[in-house]
Amino acid sequence: MEKSLDKKDKRDVKSMFLFVTVVSVVTALVTAFVGIVASLVFSNDGKIHMYVVFGFLSITLLIMLGQMTVHLHYARWMYPLYFISSMFMGAIPYLLVASFFSLFILIILYVFNIVPDKNMLVFLRAGFLWISLPPICWGVLAGRLLLIKRLKIPKEVSKRSKILHISDLHLGLLVGKGRLSRIKALVNSERPDIMVISGDFIDVSPKHLEMYEDDIKKLTGLVKTYAVTGNHEYYNGLEDAVSWMRNMGITVLRNETVIDDGTGLIICGVDDPQIHGSGYEDMLKTLMGRDDVDILLSHQPLLFGQLATDRSFLMLSGHTHHGQLWPMSIFTKLLYKDGDRGLVKKGASFMYVSAGAGTWGPPLRVGSFSEMALLEIG
Incomplete structure (x- = not known):
């Protein structure tokens, strides 16, 4: 071994x-x-x-x-x-x-x-x-703006719920306490039932993020938080990243399904495709084999079209940053055929692709804005 x-x-x-x-x-x-x-x-x-x-x-x-x-x-x-x-x-x-x-x-x-x-x-x-x-x-x-998107998802669930969806925060040197405080302020004002993070929460090794730990623990103490891994968790040491996030009070879903106690929502989370390699498609289809999943958390917006043929669920993704810097949005649109930003509907299912709550690399945004999404489901 x-x-x-x-x-x-x-x-x-x-x-x-x-x-x-x-x-x-x-x-x-x-x-x-x-x-x-x-x-x-x-x-x-x-x-x-x-x-x-x-x-x-x-x-x-x-x-x-x-x-x-x-x-x-x-x-x-x-x-x-x-x-x-x-x-x-x-x-x-x-x-x-x-x-x-x-x-x-x-x-x-x-x-x-x-x-x-x-x-x-x-x-x-x-x-x-x-x-x-x-x-x-x-x-x-x-790049300094952080928009709040509000959407209603007309999907049948056991209990009407409010979900705060963030993705691609890229916590590190350039994105830090200021952005965390704005997320916390939104949680305090809107009182979502759960918060979900669809990958790339960190941008550096977790051993360098000690300065943010108190802020994150206060945030996750306010709202039940679920997350999946993204490619940057993989780059910065997958096991260390997952362990650190769990120590911060985040429930990291790694190819597993849970039922949230407060909302009754059935939430499925899958690791980033970079971790699975060629086995990603089979893994995702196996996880989604059950037809009662309410929410699928997947860092990259892949395979939504195949999964949404005969069921009703909400897929929450990120990764694309909507290109972050034009004209990169042209390439994200070509790469992610099912949708590279915003809300997409197919049959009775929905996918929301976040442009990201932070920035990767340059702290700039041209043709896109950082965002948090408040989703009312039910």
């Missing part, structure tokens, strides 16, 4: 190394491209200056240094480094769009043998800045 665990650990290390390598290379290529275009646009001689390119390449180093260091050696004093590196990470998509726009204009000028005059250069520079800066500035403001 120990030997197999050692092999698994080695596979995990290799997978993480490969992931970091690929991300680093892609980020370096993107930032180098942005640096080349920025040099052409902002230099007075219209030439590529390598010091500008290497300046942008240093952003790659800052991003990787900030993101990796915080997971290897977590400390509050690292907040500035992690914040700045995350902000640069969030800026890259909009710098890339601005670069493509500027390059397109430069190519047209070159094809028609037009030498850009002073006015044309002002237009190019203004265009680059107007395309890249407003989304970033808006993203900072939108």
